[in-house]
Amino acid sequence: MSEGIGEFRESQPLTLGVELELQLLSRRDYDLTRGATDLMQALEYDERFGEIKLEVTESMIEVSTLPQVTVAGIAADLAGLRDTLVTHCRRNNIGLCGGGTHAFHRWPERRICPGERFDAIYQRYGYLAKQFTVFGQHIHVGVTSADEAIWLTQALGEYVPAFIALSAASPFVDGVDTLFQSARLNAVSAFPLSGQCPPLADWHDFLDHFRLLQDCGIAKSIKDLYWDVRPKPEFGTVEIRVCDTPLSVGRATALAALAQSLCRYLLRERPGFDAEGLRHVARYNKFQACRYGRDAQLSEPGLRRQRPLRERIDELMILLDDDAVALGCSDWLHQLADDSLPGDAEWLRETWERVGNINDVVCAASARWMGKGDES
Amino acid sequence: METLITYARGVWESTQERLFFLPPFPDQIDTLALFGLLLVVGLLAGEWLRARFGVPKIVGYVLAGTLFGPSLLSWISVEALTQARPIADASLGLLLMEAGRRLDLRWLLGNPSLLRATAADVLLSFVAIFFFAWALVGLSPGWAAATAAVTMASAPAVVLLTVEESSAQGQVTERVILHTAIATAVSFVLFALVLGFVHAELSADWINAVAHPLWVAAGAALIAWGTARLTLVVAARLPKRSLAQVFVLVAMALLAVGVARMLAVPVFLTLFVMGALLAFDDRRQTLAYTQLPEAHWLLAIILFVIVGASLPWQEFTWLTALQALGLLLVRAAAKSAAAFIGGRDLPRTKRLWVGLGIQPLSATAVFMAYEIAALYPEVGRSALLLPLLAAAIMEIAGPVLCRLALVRAGETAGDGEKKGGIA
Numbered sequence: 001m002s003e004g005i006g007e008f009r010e011s012q013p014l015t016l017g018v019e020l021e022l023q024l025l026s027r028r029d030y031d032l033t034r035g036a037t038d039l040m041q042a043l044e045y046d047e048r049f050g051e052i053k054l055e056v057t058e059s060m061i062e063v064s065t066l067p068q069v070t071v072a073g074i075a076a077d078l079a080g081l082r083d084t085l086v087t088h089c090r091r092n093n094i095g096l097c098g099g100g101t102h103a104f105h106r107w108p109e110r111r112i113c114p115g116e117r118f119d120a121i122y123q124r125y126g127y128l129a130k131q132f133t134v135f136g137q138h139i140h141v142g143v144t145s146a147d148e149a150i151w152l153t154q155a156l157g158e159y160v161p162a163f164i165a166l167s168a169a170s171p172f173v174d175g176v177d178t179l180f181q182s183a184r185l186n187a188v189s190a191f192p193l194s195g196q197c198p199p200l201a202d203w204h205d206f207l208d209h210f211r212l213l214q215d216c217g218i219a220k221s222i223k224d225l226y227w228d229v230r231p232k233p234e235f236g237t238v239e240i241r242v243c244d245t246p247l248s249v250g251r252a253t254a255l256a257a258l259a260q261s262l263c264r265y266l267l268r269e270r271p272g273f274d275a276e277g278l279r280h281v282a283r284y285n286k287f288q289a290c291r292y293g294r295d296a297q298l299s300e301p302g303l304r305r306q307r308p309l310r311e312r313i314d315e316l317m318i319l320l321d322d323d324a325v326a327l328g329c330s331d332w333l334h335q336l337a338d339d340s341l342p343g344d345a346e347w348l349r350e351t352w353e354r355v356g357n358i359n360d361v362v363c364a365a366s367a368r369w370m371g372k373g374d375e376s
Numbered sequence: 377m378e379t380l381i382t383y384a385r386g387v388w389e390s391t392q393e394r395l396f397f398l399p400p401f402p403d404q405i406d407t408l409a410l411f412g413l414l415l416v417v418g419l420l421a422g423e424w425l426r427a428r429f430g431v432p433k434i435v436g437y438v439l440a441g442t443l444f445g446p447s448l449l450s451w452i453s454v455e456a457l458t459q460a461r462p463i464a465d466a467s468l469g470l471l472l473m474e475a476g477r478r479l480d481l482r483w484l485l486g487n488p489s490l491l492r493a494t495a496a497d498v499l500l501s502f503v504a505i506f507f508f509a510w511a512l513v514g515l516s517p518g519w520a521a522a523t524a525a526v527t528m529a530s531a532p533a534v535v536l537l538t539v540e541e542s543s544a545q546g547q548v549t550e551r552v553i554l555h556t557a558i559a560t561a562v563s564f565v566l567f568a569l570v571l572g573f574v575h576a577e578l579s580a581d582w583i584n585a586v587a588h589p590l591w592v593a594a595g596a597a598l599i600a601w602g603t604a605r606l607t608l609v610v611a612a613r614l615p616k617r618s619l620a621q622v623f624v625l626v627a628m629a630l631l632a633v634g635v636a637r638m639l640a641v642p643v644f645l646t647l648f649v650m651g652a653l654l655a656f657d658d659r660r661q662t663l664a665y666t667q668l669p670e671a672h673w674l675l676a677i678i679l680f681v682i683v684g685a686s687l688p689w690q691e692f693t694w695l696t697a698l699q700a701l702g703l704l705l706v707r708a709a710a711k712s713a714a715a716f717i718g719g720r721d722l723p724r725t726k727r728l729w730v731g732l733g734i735q736p737l738s739a740t741a742v743f744m745a746y747e748i749a750a751l752y753p754e755v756g757r758s759a760l761l762l763p764l765l766a767a768a769i770m771e772i773a774g775p776v777l778c779r780l781a782l783v784r785a786g787e788t789a790g791d792g793e794k795k796g797g798i799a
Binding site: 026027028029030033034035037038041042090091092093109111114356357359360363 | 545546667726
């Protein structure tokens with residue numbers, strides 16, 4: 001076993017876990033505020049819905065559900081975590097918000113959370129650590145073996161643009177409309193080990209690759225791999241890391257439903273994929289999805305052509321229908337498939353058009369995340 | 377200094393016989409020149425102390441005022457102080473308006489523990505100071521109540537400027553600001569009532585005991601309501617967070633200061649109420665994101681130089697100093713106990729830092745004391761020497777304590793991250 005990577009812990013197939021990074025806001029002007037350690041120090045919570053943790057800067061907080069067999073379980077945990085945090089944030093006059101980026105914060109004002117791990121990240125990456133104040137959703141899907149994890153990690157690569165487009169919720173950066181649907185991933189791509197996983201045959205191959213990175217001084221632990229999809233040995237899962245944190249728990253749950261249904265389909269059908277060909281177009285396709293969302297044009301190297309992502313998503317939803325029914329999550333998948341409803345990035349732009357002020361956009365997004373009863 | 381001026385006058389007047397275009401010898405320094413001098417002197421002292429000893433800049437401004445004021449070098453005369461009063465009123469008014477805007481009742485009502493802590497702060501502080509001044513110092517009940525009303529609240533100007541200078545963010549910072557805003561609001565209500573008590577104690581005519589508090593309270597409320605409404609109506613026609621909105625906010629605050637001065641209604645009370653109404657009435661968040669311009673530090677420097685020069689150090693006696701220290705100790709105990717026992721949703725150490733952060737006592741107290749003392753100057757000045765000396769001590773210690781609390785709570789920015797202040 002390679003040092004820095006533990007034993008791959010097998011888990012029940014297709015179990016789900018969701019992590020969400022959330023924004024902590026001042027309720028006076030809806031800018032990001034320093035609040036994470038204060039919240040954690042005064043938190044009275046028995047972890048019945050999962051964990052609440054610090055993230056790299058003081059304006060972020062991370063929640064992670066318990067491992068769940070069903071999407072309904074994930075929905076219940078996420079709602080419980082949200083309600084717990086909302087109650088606690090209200091007591092401390094802090095706003096809570098989803099979305100992949102904060103619309104207008106200034107990154108130099110961010111403060112690194114206390115702790116050795118965060119300090120090490122700051123020392124290693126410098127200002128990138130503060131610019132990493134972006135907010136993502138990570139979805140874990142359980143697999144039965146290490147080899148299966150590597151296969152699934154590779155197979156999911158083709159669907160990264162779909163996850164990006166369906167979760168996109170970060171059109172604004174520095175108070176400006178970036179024209180991107182998801183600008184968050186531009187902050188992630190500055191890190192040296194971000195991007196897609198290289199073509200790997202099995203777990204042994206992965207360990208060889210990781211040892212190479214270690215020997216060359218590039219990576220120490222698996223946490224240094226900021227891949228779009230990566231195996232997570234200590235959980236026995238494959239982790240999809242490209243989604244923006246959505247603006248509501250409902251959409252976060254729907255994305256988990258997509259991940260579970262897709263993994264069931266892939267593991268059941270074991271379709272072939274062209275890892276080498278995908279390698280040439282992955283960055284371009286990811287850019288297309290970030291920039292245009294569902295309107296992206298994806299390159300298909302095998303057929304040497306472009307194809308609208310919208311078509312591929314429509315096909316995918318039909319393809320996954322039986323699996324979603326079998327898993328009991330088809331309602332959530334249908335919500336995600338409904339093209340008539342605005343995505344989160346569109347909702348943020350429409351709100352901007354309506355209210356005409358970027359602070360009010362964040363205020364509205366925060367009210368949406370915190371749920372009814374919040375008048376702000 | 378006198379000799380120098382007399383000599384200069386002689387030379388000037390002899391020259392004037394031949395150079396007939398010369399104006400009469402200027403007996404008084406021009407207001408703008410005075411403004412400039414106070415600004416430079418305060419700025420240099422503040423920057424030097426900050427760089428040399430790491431203390432908040434406000435301390436430097438106050439020390440500059442004290443050094444050059446009537447108590448020591450007399451370079452700033454009593455007349456110059458009177459001349460600069462409108463600038464001090466404008467500065468204190470702007471800061472009090474900001475304090476009023478921070479009166480966050482939504483948070484207070486949503487957090488019972490915080491409500492308990494702030495209620496305990498105002499109650500314990502008033503009662504403790506009143507009993508100290510009445511039972512131990514021997515002031516009459518009226519003047520003891522006046523002393524308590526003047527000194528019970530934390531200093532909004534010091535707290536806001538220290539928070540801004542340190543770029544502090546977090547629960548201790550937010551709670552120190554809220555405690556300060558609530559205690560200021562209550563102290564202003566008590567201030568109005570105390571005006572009545574003082575009249576009742578010293579005047580045979582009861583009508584002033586009733587009419588004066590009413591004039592002050594109703595006057596401040598009406599001016600504040602009118603200007604706040606007007607501000608919101610005008611600001612609603614402008615883009616949110618625009619420079620134009622900032623100008624409207626400052627202009628309307630100056631209008632309120634001016635009207636309050638015309639009608640002899642306390643400026644600090646009027647502007648605080650105006651700020652609170654701006655926050656409560658602003659349902660569409662028209663001005664919620666509009667902040668005071670950085671230039672308000674210019675006025676703040678002048679304010680604290682003037683406050684430093686106004687402190688009655690020449691009336692210092694060891695007995696009064698001991699009494700002032702006693703008052704500050706009693707006040708510190710009351711405030712710390714309130715923050716510690718009340719705010720139980722916060723970890724213990726953070727409650728201690730809140731208790732320390734709300735200790736400042738400053739410009740508002742000095743202005744309130746002079747306002748009350750001016751009613752019956754023959755007795756008022758000596759009767760209110762205790763709170764004035766307490767404020768004088770805390771002018772130096774208060775900003776340091778407040779900053780210490782924010783630093784120890786881990787809520788201030790690192791050196792590379794600061795954006796508050798002027799340097």
